[in-house]
Amino acid sequence: MATIGAVAKQAGVSIASVSRVINGTAARADTEKRVRAAIDDLGYQPNSAARALKVRQSEQICLSFDDLSNPAYVLMTRGVGQTLSSSKYRLILSSAFSSVEEIVKHLETMGRGFADGLIISPIYSDPRIAELISQLKMPVVLVGTMPEGVNVDNVYVDSAAGLDMAIKHLVETGRKNIAFINGPVATNPGRRRKAAFEKSMKQLNLAFSNSSNLQAEAFTPEAGYRAISEFRDLKNFDAIICANDQLAAGAMKFCVEKRVAIPRDIALVGIDNIDLASLLRPTLTSVDLRAEERGQIAARLMLKRLANPDSPVKKITVQPQLIIRESSVA
Amino acid sequence: MATIGAVAKQAGVSIASVSRVINGTAARADTEKRVRAAIDDLGYQPNSAARALKVRQSEQICLSFDDLSNPAYVLMTRGVGQTLSSSKYRLILSSAFSSVEEIVKHLETMGRGFADGLIISPIYSDPRIAELISQLKMPVVLVGTMPEGVNVDNVYVDSAAGLDMAIKHLVETGRKNIAFINGPVATNPGRRRKAAFEKSMKQLNLAFSNSSNLQAEAFTPEAGYRAISEFRDLKNFDAIICANDQLAAGAMKFCVEKRVAIPRDIALVGIDNIDLASLLRPTLTSVDLRAEERGQIAARLMLKRLANPDSPVKKITVQPQLIIRESSVA
DNA sequence: TCTCAAACTGTAATCGTTTACAGTTGATGG
DNA sequence: CCATCAACTGTAAACGATTACAGTTTGAGA
Numbered sequence: 175m176a177t178i179g180a181v182a183k184q185a186g187v188s189i190a191s192v193s194r195v196i197n198g199t200a201a202r203a204d205t206e207k208r209v210r211a212a213i214d215d216l217g218y219q220p221n222s223a224a225r226a227l228k229v230r231q232s233e234q235i236c237l238s239f240d241d242l243s244n245p246a247y248v249l250m251t252r253g254v255g256q257t258l259s260s261s262k263y264r265l266i267l268s269s270a271f272s273s274v275e276e277i278v279k280h281l282e283t284m285g286r287g288f289a290d291g292l293i294i295s296p297i298y299s300d301p302r303i304a305e306l307i308s309q310l311k312m313p314v315v316l317v318g319t320m321p322e323g324v325n326v327d328n329v330y331v332d333s334a335a336g337l338d339m340a341i342k343h344l345v346e347t348g349r350k351n352i353a354f355i356n357g358p359v360a361t362n363p364g365r366r367r368k369a370a371f372e373k374s375m376k377q378l379n380l381a382f383s384n385s386s387n388l389q390a391e392a393f394t395p396e397a398g399y400r401a402i403s404e405f406r407d408l409k410n411f412d413a414i415i416c417a418n419d420q421l422a423a424g425a426m427k428f429c430v431e432k433r434v435a436i437p438r439d440i441a442l443v444g445i446d447n448i449d450l451a452s453l454l455r456p457t458l459t460s461v462d463l464r465a466e467e468r469g470q471i472a473a474r475l476m477l478k479r480l481a482n483p484d485s486p487v488k489k490i491t492v493q494p495q496l497i498i499r500e501s502s503v504a
Numbered sequence: 505m506a507t508i509g510a511v512a513k514q515a516g517v518s519i520a521s522v523s524r525v526i527n528g529t530a531a532r533a534d535t536e537k538r539v540r541a542a543i544d545d546l547g548y549q550p551n552s553a554a555r556a557l558k559v560r561q562s563e564q565i566c567l568s569f570d571d572l573s574n575p576a577y578v579l580m581t582r583g584v585g586q587t588l589s590s591s592k593y594r595l596i597l598s599s600a601f602s603s604v605e606e607i608v609k610h611l612e613t614m615g616r617g618f619a620d621g622l623i624i625s626p627i628y629s630d631p632r633i634a635e636l637i638s639q640l641k642m643p644v645v646l647v648g649t650m651p652e653g654v655n656v657d658n659v660y661v662d663s664a665a666g667l668d669m670a671i672k673h674l675v676e677t678g679r680k681n682i683a684f685i686n687g688p689v690a691t692n693p694g695r696r697r698k699a700a701f702e703k704s705m706k707q708l709n710l711a712f713s714n715s716s717n718l719q720a721e722a723f724t725p726e727a728g729y730r731a732i733s734e735f736r737d738l739k740n741f742d743a744i745i746c747a748n749d750q751l752a753a754g755a756m757k758f759c760v761e762k763r764v765a766i767p768r769d770i771a772l773v774g775i776d777n778i779d780l781a782s783l784l785r786p787t788l789t790s791v792d793l794r795a796e797e798r799g800q801i802a803a804r805l806m807l808k809r810l811a812n813p814d815s816p817v818k819k820i821t822v823q824p825q826l827i828i829r830e831s832s833v834a
Numbered sequence: 835t836c837t838c839a840a841a842c843t844g845t846a847a848t849c850g851t852t853t854a855c856a857g858t859t860g861a862t863g864g
Numbered sequence: 865c866c867a868t869c870a871a872c873t874g875t876a877a878a879c880g881a882t883t884a885c886a887g888t889t890t891g892a893g894a
Contacts, residue, residue: 177850188874219615223556224850227879242582252572259600267597270585285549423783430785453753455760455785507880518844523882554880557849
């Protein structure tokens with residue numbers, strides 16, 4: 175592989191001059207021309223490790239989240255990728271953390287400097303994670319709920335408002351008994367959506383009990399299917415909100431099999447508005463949490479922060495949007 | 505940030521000794537203990553740029569493909585990510601190339617050494633791409649059709665066999681007139697699937713013409729919907745094969761709207777067997793191209809190659825599998 | 835206790851860049 | 865033609881690790 179030295183020799187100038195041409199610092203037209211010719215000639219590409227070592231920047235941004243099986247995270251990844259692709263930064267993906275230990279280990283390796291910034295969307299809350307994030311010497315953008323004591327750029331979607339919109343929509347279209355199929359309550363989204371559901375129900379003076387509140391063991395269609403099949407008194411409900419679209423897809427499958435008519439007998443609402451929602455039959459009413467947009471925003475926040483490390487910490491809230499489709503209107 | 509020098513001073517040993525402890529070369533128990541203590545003390549993490557510069561390895565593997573909107577690539581990414589996560593390598597994601605130029609530019613940057621290997625699944629064939637891949641000084645694993653003149657590790661799925669299985673299945677279940685909705689024929693999958701379709705049809709002595717062969721402008725549900733709505737004589741067909749599940753989902757949507765009964769009036773078969781397939785109504789018969797498995801295999805090939813650069817080039821073929829669901833059997 | 839090899843340790847060069855600093859060149863105006 | 869100054873260029877020192885090589889310890893065996 176050609177090095178900067180080889181280019182310098184070929185062009186008959188010093189290494190420093192080559193470096194300056196590459197980095198756009200002043201150079202005489204003549205020098206520049208010769209250097210560029212030599213670069214082309216040798217097919218020279220500057221070595222990123224050497225550059226990274228010297229300037230203390232890797233030009234890489236790390237995106238970490240729980241797992242790529244969840245389409246909502248895929249959307250987020252897409253948003254981040256898009257935004258980053260028009261910058262000089264490369265995207266490193268770290269996903270599939272099966273335990274808090276793994277993510278802790280991963281966060282510790284951040285100190286190696288292979289990334290200039292970290293965009294993280296932690297599904298679990300854990301004091302160790304919060305602690306490590308705060309101590310990180312690099313810019314961090316957190317997508318999701320901020321853990322206690324962490325103070326970094328944040329992009330936040332008001333999922334409680336989304337849930338509220340969904341409930342109101344159901345009430346307005348005449349539903350009286352609303353159930354909720356949640357994901358694991360040990361996760362951030364699970365915990366927050368449960369709280370939001372209960373709060374909205376109370377505010378609207380709607381009855382709910384433990385039996386109207388089911389917890390699936392994962393945010394997957396299979397788990398949604400299993401969860402709904404555990405309802406003892408499905409007949410008592412005329413609407414179900416699911417903590418994400420995948421759960422809703424599973425629930426819908428169950429209803430189709432058991433000939434529970436959607437939306438006639440039961441209205442179904444999901445959360446995330448992934449592509450799937452408009453392909454199901456009936457099409458699924460869903461609260462769009464704007465995952466792709468959040469990814470874009472997170473990446474933009476990161477780029478700004480990298481350009482301007484001392485600017486005040488920002489928190490951007492995105493508003494969910496209720497996408498009404500067939501599954502909730504008769 | 506603590507450097508190896510700081511650790512050495514703290515432990516009262518030389519830099520070399522610290523390095524040796526870290527890298528597991530011989531050290532006296534006493535030395536090792538002091539070094540480890542110092543490392544813990546200072547929270548030292550070796551700088552990856554410095555290490556990469558010296559040992560000429562980045563411990564990063566780059567995965568490149570056309571775009572992340574296609575769930576099949578998400579599956580592949582998952583497979584690669586899984587396999588890599590138990591290795592020392594990090595995953596760099598490069599996606600969303602909108603043109604051959606962009607991918608060429610990207611391949612050129614590979615010379616910077618920020619990745620030790622490249623796993624690539626090019627959707628377009630272009631001599632420049634083939635040329636650049638062959639000239640790359642690093643291990644490459646290609647997922648998909650090998651371009652002319654390229655000789656690297658390859659994981660290949662026999663999609664022609666898959667298409668053949670689909671057609672035979674349709675014939676066996678009594679279908680006589682099979683149409684094909686393809687994606688853009690400018691892409692590798694588009695071109696190959698078209699050829700495979702025509703070859704199988706001929707072999708089985710089935711009639712087909714230009715009018716039974718539609719080309720959607722992308723591999724998306726929307727494009728599938730538009731494509732099927734352009735069929736003049738949908739009534740003449742009793743089966744449609746789509747070049748991927750997303751196209752099939754769009755086609756299915758159209759059929760539902762126009763009250764064309766699936767599978768009674770028309771059987772529908774997709775390709776890829778993404779999660780979506782089992783959630784549609786009717787559930788979608790699909791040729792599983794094992795994208796996730798191909799990702800795993802590609803990553804494993806890469807790891808082997810990195811461990812053993814001179815071993816002979818391997819080509820691994822994975823067999824597709826027809827997953828029969830409701831959309832094709834009455 | 836002495837010898838000797840094996841096991842460990844330290845010194846210093848090196849990886850390929852960037853950049854401060856000092857030196858050189860060239861152009862301009864008098 | 866000279867002085868002056870801006871603009872450019874080259875020299876050399878980093879950046880933080882690894883590792884060849886030479887030097888030092890250690891412990892076993894005589």
